[in-house]
Amino acid sequence: MRPMDFTSLSFAALLCAACSSQPPATWSYEDAKERTPLAPDHAYPELFEAVQRQGIFTDQKHFVDALPKRDPAKIRADYLALHERDGFDLKGFVQDNFIESGEAQSPPPKPGAPIEAHIDSLWPVLSRTYREVPQYSSLLPLPQPYVVPGGRFREMYYWDSYFTMLGLEHSGDKDQVRQMTDNFAYMIDTYGHIPNGNRTYYLSRSQPPFFAYMVELQARIEGDQAYARYLPQLQREYAYWMDGAQTLKPGAAARHVVKLADGSVLNRYWDASATPRQESWLQDIKTAAQAPDRTRQEVWRDLRAGAESGWDFSSRWLGDGKRLETIRTTAIVPVDLNSLMYHLERTIAKGCETLRDVSCVQAYGQRADRRQQAIERHLWKADGGYYVDYDWQLDRQRPDLTAAALFPLYTGLASNEHARRTAEAVRGGLLRAGGLATTQVSNGQQWDEPNGWAPLQWVAVEGLDRYQQGDLAAQIGQRFLQQVQNLYRKEDKLVEKYNVSGQGQGGGGGEYALQDGFGWTNGVTLKLLEKYGANASKARTGE
Template identity: 30%
Template sequence: MWCRRVSLFLLHLAAVLCERVSAQGGGEDLANIAACDSEIYCSGRLLEAVQNAHVFNDSKTFVDMKMKSDGDEILRAFDTLVAGGADVTSADVMQEFLQQWFDPPGSELEVWEPSDWRESPDFLNTVADSSLREWGQQIHQLWNSLGRKIKPDVRDRPHLYSMLYVPHPVIVPGGRFREFYYWFGFIPNGGRVYYTRRSQPPVFTLAMRDYLDKTSMKEYTFLTWQQCADPALFHAAVATACADPALFHAAVATACADPVLFHAAVATACADPALFHAAVATACESERLGLLRSDSVSCCCSSPGADPALFHAAVATACESGWDFSSRWFGSSGDFSSIRTTDIIPVDLNVFMCACEAALANISLRLGDSGTAARYQAAVERRRTAIDAVLWSDQEGVWLDYNSVTGQHTNRFYASNIFPLYTTCYGDGTARADIEGRVVDYLKKENVLIYPGGVPTSTVHSGEQWDFPNGWPPIQHLVIEALAASPVREARQLAQDLAQRWVNVNYRQFARTQAMWEKYDVETGEHPGSGGEYDVQVGFGWTNGVVLHLLDKYGHVLRAPPVSTAAVPVLHLVSLILGLSAFVLTVQL
């Protein structure tokens, strides 16, 4: 008990010190750091005018448009417009200006069909249910609709675009997400200039491991350690011990362990350009209530309160976490204005770090580099020790996010709470039936196994999209994988049951709309999820991938659910009703 208390105290102290260092951007004033250096796409008078005029419902639309002229010329034209007395708060005025100076979003892309795409993947032959097999084939066809190639003009004239150029074709998620997400080298959130100061959860190493395993090691010798060491870790997580995050091995020394835990931290103080409406509206309302000062938020009157730069940094950090937005990051008031993402040491981020280090240890060993393998394995063991010491709640029987400011666990259900079961990032790395049985009991106690559409992201009704009742494909995938690998039979059966439920909601919605969606409502088990700063998106890359994976893993036992008349497209149903009404009326006459 004494060792645990010392560990928690030193971790708390280190986290607070490191948060201040990282939030200041290494000494630079946080309030001066925009999402990128572009005065068109990331900050400045034109961006604020377009977004504040609500020319588009989605803040991302404008910052994805291509400039027809150099940025300086466009800004001069805008200044002339203002000097001439034009009402730049008018959506019509700004719409006319944009039509003159910008091309529509997506104009920098060409449709591309993957060259290695095959008409019928072998794994679909193992799917027993003919309806699911046919559906899997339809989903497989969607990859062709999501293939894109960036036009050479982006390479030749990058100053006219927010898109980041890469020479090879990519698969995009779909809908408003027109760009690629994740790449080699330094890994930003996605392929736009306004994403370059934040990353995403560090799973690149795991993707690389899976790819190399599928190719039977034949490409291992062509990789350099600079590529293998997942540069995303450099940006996605900040060591609470304030050591160089690129090394991700520094420890907070204690009398009994070497715990190292991470939290995300993005150094930017400006509203996210692609989420401008939500972020600025909340900041403005918070200023009105006296919760934020107005000295670095260009929208409202002055009032005393917390630093708005930290607010916008917390918003950007929530985006980097992958959970944008969720009650996970909210403070005591429980709403968006209290967002404190950098205070939280998240379970999932630390599990991903542990899994990445384990993957690198395995790759090193298979390459014959025992010294490097031992170094990574030592990091894995330190991470497991820290996860056990700080994030495990013996009272709840599960791992919980830890608030480094309050020194308390976040005692609410989030699907990420069970992620240490994924690759057994706890204890000595050997799955323990007693621990995993308690985790199953926790899931039952929280009543999150009762929904027809799978496991909810949380049980909090916040109105944010990473909360109840939404179910997200990557979350379902990780929950299922975590339970499927358990030595507890009940956990493995739950994994199969959840796979069937997730297939059901996707199958029924596809029957209704002929589309795959980025998220779904687990409570109804029917329609796409809602909430958040934009409408639910059609596409959708990770939805397709997760369903195809489940068909591959469980296709021998999964069955297509019955599709009721409610699955008939709405317009067809209305036409049918009107036709029947006319027929009845005719008969009566």
Template identity: 30%
Template structure:
């Protein structure tokens, strides 16, 4: 709280730590959504940062600068600036600049009302290829699993959106980048298209046999690349200078594997190549190991270094009171958001002042395992795509990129002593220990020896991450209050964890993948179909994996959300892999056992039992008949002996 008051009371000037130097006039006491804070608006304020959150005419209205600072000071950030401007961006900014100080709340409220409107720029969309019972649901044999899949399939209609006509007519008045086709929103407060969410959403749509909708989403993302040169975090302008884990190529791969549509593949290739060029130009660095070896690798490193408008005061506080220069802290916060893992102790200092807290965030000092795996994965996939299209030279270029990065992943991240891959700390020049699901993501690249997979197996068994009822945690840091830490389990990372082990081809790791998949499916099932008393039935964005009753996770900067796009998709994809390919009976209470048989296995055992029972009945009948043949023998023992002898001869 002291940090927040410092932020509000003082004016920030240039200096090594953004030192507070000038006391403002007597403040007024007002309430924000979360805290009672002292505010004063006697002079216009803005933090000292050099790279704004977004660019263009909307930057000083929606992203950075005095207007954002003022709306947070008055506790009006939920409604101002609004979802649409009533006037041109230039005029709105001019009218704000002309406001006189000291600025009263009523005066600022009048400005907001006259210049902004809070209307929805989205409407419910009709999904042309949605069906009540797609083929994959019909193929499910387990009744409970089938009902659950039907529920998830229904949610696609609930989460389908498209932009209203006015957005397409006057896009300059809206803080968004509109796309032409319908799309699926995550749900809850996330009412726009998001980048990496779409990877799992598309998997779920493909389960639901909705390849037309998937194609339209891919076309939307291609248009975003055409506009920006890359795919931002989401479609709102506030998130337009940071990206997300680059999974666009894998989305196209999933679609192509399902449909074999070479025409769309050819249409997508320029935009897939363009995205790789953007990451190569803007997110690469040279990693020099203590041994002297150098590798070209990738890093989440957002371009902006200002406080985020969606959480402005907290970011200001973290920047002014953190362990690094404010611009470094603010940039590292944006980079963590770019990673999709916002926030986790994975990005914080593990020792020293403010260790394991956001005050010590240092994402920009960390080279992450997962991003480099995704890029190598993309290079291998793109090499295959170009080969399919007859472009051998381009395919060879991507193969070379893949080979070099694959080598770097193993040379930089692999710990022989631990048996896992860990993020690399540029400042300390060493690996950052601690469990995160990304520790096994290199297995997505396949081709590892039995020696390596045995070490990974030992690492997982020794870590304790497989011991939870509801799935796997995103970390084992039990002191953290961040949402991407213990005890939360997140569907996207759980899905990637399962896929990593499944693609390892190691028999024991593959079995663990199946076990984790069913734990997660059961947790999500209970949350939707059999919720804990007092909890709504919902598909949650995250779960508390200490339990398998489907209770949602907690922590972070906002309340837990339901919907939820990537959860629906991850669950449906795992149901396809483990509930259709290997029919399985789902239970809401029974513990998962590695020895549990699939339904196909159970059917075989039942068939054997029936055949054995029939055989026994036939033998018993013959025995009785033979026994009657020797009824003239008075000695009962001799009757039995003769009957058995005859039966043995017939057998």
């Protein structure tokens, strides 16, 4: 059967494509509190495992996005009845019972189109509206339109979306900024948190908490009333990340919260499930098998937590910095996550201030102050002059310099002296011909050298500018922008990551092929063009 991107079809067309004797019913965003369909590995577990283990599709995400044509329970029963018979054709069974999901395709630019005009033309192509979906779909319906990243990413992702929204605001689409913010508020109200993406199989985890930045962006558009309107959701998201903190003993962790030996309370990445990720099932099975000294469940939870971090995967999370089977994400207190939590606390205090709730302002302000002190005490590497992650299980800092070191500058918690020293370290250790390198480790993981990612470039540029380090900010921003423009001129596309060695290439590594689109690259590119304009073409690509 020919694959299709059903997120881009009209619902009527989808019903025709899916029809058997009875077309599938639907469920809407209004039904989500009462019912959410089972994820594929729970709805038809034996069939799911067979398809993923045999590699029927080259991308493991493909099958979990496929739409069952009929009741999954009946598909499962038929599979169990038939699969051991001679001549059973697994691929044929899947084709008969599922509609495959195609790529979210991005058309090439019109001949000679400037990159800004091309990006503006991509927003409608990447936009989706799914207030209701077929009842067996793994897609979660949302009340408002949204923008997907592109390629294999056919749904809305959490932290990706903030950088996409920056681009939408630049393009003048302020309505969609509000709509996407409302979608995230809806998910907090419905699921208790913002999932990794709006799929059933992403519900067990979140992603870097950028909702407060979305609210801040909306407040810049309409005024401070936005802080008050979204205050309940800001507080609910905070409660999700801090769940378990009240009863935690020093030297212990629960869910997303860690209490260090001195009583400091900080956060980590964590996933409620300890099973292979459905969208990367076979990879996770193989990774756990390569770690005989650890339980499979431990490895799988750390892989899932790495996916929640958005840095999936990176030497940041690896015990030896090289092999994925040594991953120990849940043992690490990340500097970027805790910087974002500091910003969330400050944003809640701002929302309380708009309502003149003095006790709330004081409570969240004090929490932010305590977090800032804990970050400076545990995550500042004095002998290196930059911020690092902290291994709470081994009770020591992880020494590597990474692009995450710039998040304390981005959120404004760093002192002027620490910001200055961080800038010096970044200039000497991470600045490349094509922008900011993610780490200094080259090990084949996509969130490592030589890759550079649009959101990290923007965090660096904004953070450095905030502390009067404009020269370094401009070098990073202009070099990355030049890299994006070079690939655009050569291949007529924007991609999710770039090789910042300066060769004008897209990035590599990781679990899947380089994806075109691409939401957050589009958004950051527009902001960098706005910031540096004609100077971008003069960016130095050496030094």
